[in-house]
Amino acid sequence: MTTNTIDWTGAWNGRLSKKDERRHDSRCGQLATHLYKEIDSNKLPFINLPYREELEKELLKHSPWLQSFEHMLLLGIGGSALGTRALQRAFYPEQDMPNHTGKHLWISDNVDAGTIEEWLTRLPAEKTVVVVISKSGGTIETIAQYFIAREWLKQHLGDTWADHIMLITDAQNGYLREEVNRLGARSMPVPDNLGGRYSVLSAVGLVPAAFLGINWKALLDGAMSVGNCLCERECGERTMQDHPAWKIASWAKTLMEEDYNILLFFTYIPAWASFGDWFAQLWAESLGKEGKGSTPLPAKGVTDQHSTQQLYLGGPRDKGCLYLTCPNQPEGMTFADDLPEKWSYLRGEKFGTLLQAETLGSRMAFGQTETPLVEIRVGETTETEAGRLIALLEIATVLTGWLLEINPLNQPHVELGKRLANARLGATGYDEESKQLEHFLGREPDIQEF
Structure with a gap:
């Protein structure tokens, strides 16, 4: 049986230190009680x-x-x-493959x-x-x-x-x-x-x-296995402290307190890269309120090692990183034995070993630049593990919102944009938004051709 793990070894780099690991534990008992009440009243x-x-x-x-x-x-x-x-x-x-x-x-x-x-x-x-x-x-x-x-x-x-x-x-x-x-x-x-x-x-x-x-049943099974222990009345401070969702939330809140205002979601499972876009909405729409929150930024390994990682490693020290990996991915085809001498080290190796080497190399590079990094390692890329990942990140997002003392379940500014759009289209019941539009569209333009 494969195991899912979270590696905290590099979590407390940069302006963080190991002593910060328990910075928010004083609120753990209170939030555990609040979580149970919210679950019990069907609000989560x-x-x-x-x-x-x-x-x-x-x-x-x-x-x-x-x-x-x-x-x-x-x-x-x-x-x-x-x-x-x-x-x-x-x-x-397979939908995206040739001749499907x-x-x-x-x-x-x-x-x-x-x-x-x-x-x-x-x-x-x-x-x-x-x-x-x-x-x-x-x-x-x-x-x-x-x-x-x-x-x-x-x-x-x-x-x-x-x-x-x-x-x-x-x-x-x-x-x-x-x-x-x-x-x-x-x-x-x-x-x-x-x-x-x-x-x-x-x-x-x-x-x-x-x-x-x-296999949608496996997705549900995986998700429930992560949240089950938090749904019991007996869920208290100790259960919460030991839960990985709490530890991620506490770490994320500490990042924000230390001016790490960007949270990378770096996926080194190519087939799962789109979970980065899903997470970006989850994090941004849940936490971006009242001047609080951090900016989620999806990245795909290995692709973004050759594009945006230059900024991540050499730019402002304002980023933490969730790093999604899996050691058991397809190995792929075998390199031939007649490769040029310059690349002789690839002879007889599987193509998939390159991804594993790049995964390690990139993670080490983040460590050398002292970027706070938490590695989420799934044992397999099955629906069960995906369900577990989804639940872990959803629960962590809610707990982070509560640590920030905001409501992680609403999206007031999304609704504002919708109301203004409806007013522009001529829908009724948007008198105030129509006035705002009239003012906005009536501004003196400052336009330059290029």
Whole structure:
């Protein structure tokens, strides 16, 4: 059996020292109690997954229908898409390979008129299921895409078009729920108190996972194994202190206190690189409030050793690093025995040994520049381990938010941008935002050609 580990050897480099390891432990007991109360009142459902039984039943019911399609067009943005893309690239990489003839997942996560028009021109409607994801049922970018896709389905399928959609939204409220009731369309709920960036292990991420044949039960098993001990009433100060999510949160808070304002997420598992983008939203949207937080910056090994790592190692000393590795990755093809003498050390070696050498070399370089670094090492690149990683980072993010004394579950400034966009489009009920837009657009321009 493989083991997942966290290596703290380089965590306390630079302006940090080993004595900082327990800097925030005085708050541990209080936050352990708070955590249990929040879990018990169903405010943190991504930790104990109280919706799991119903989710599994619904996924099993819908799976034969999902499997009947060759293409899935997923309409969603932010947390409705980033986790799904990470799962697809990690566990269904064949979609991106030459001459792939299996299922295809197309994720429309932006306002990109050219791309969606091309997709709808090329996709066979009769072989395509459209999955629309919005917890509120009113996300303007997603709803606008739905209107376009709905018309496309009607044109190609006539009265049967609604048999090709699934709406994933709030169980009771919102426009998409109204559409479910009006059309009798298939749907699955986003559980209460489950924000988008924490929702990948719900229908949001697992419906497309089921479509692709990814082992979604293993994802759930892995996640629950990380959070289980925190869900017990007996979870106290000692349990919390020993939990890796607490240690990451305490370390991250200490980094911010010592002016390390950027947190690198350096992934040395190529197939898992998109988890960096998922983590960036999780961290930024949860913690960037009230002038607090740190900037998450995804990086991919080995690629970014030849681009941005120059800045990481030689630039301002304002970065800590979460370093994701796995010692058991594909070894790949063997180098031939007739390589030029200059590269004779590669003769007979596996191509994958290069990745392991680069992983070690980069980590040592961070150490030599005294960059605080925590290595998260997964034993295997399976769905179980991915579930464990997702849960670990979600819990650590929440605890970091509480240490910062902010709410890690809301996103007020995201909502501000949405309100201003709606006002610009002429939606009603945005009088104050309309005044702000009038002032903004009425400024004297200062424009230079280039």
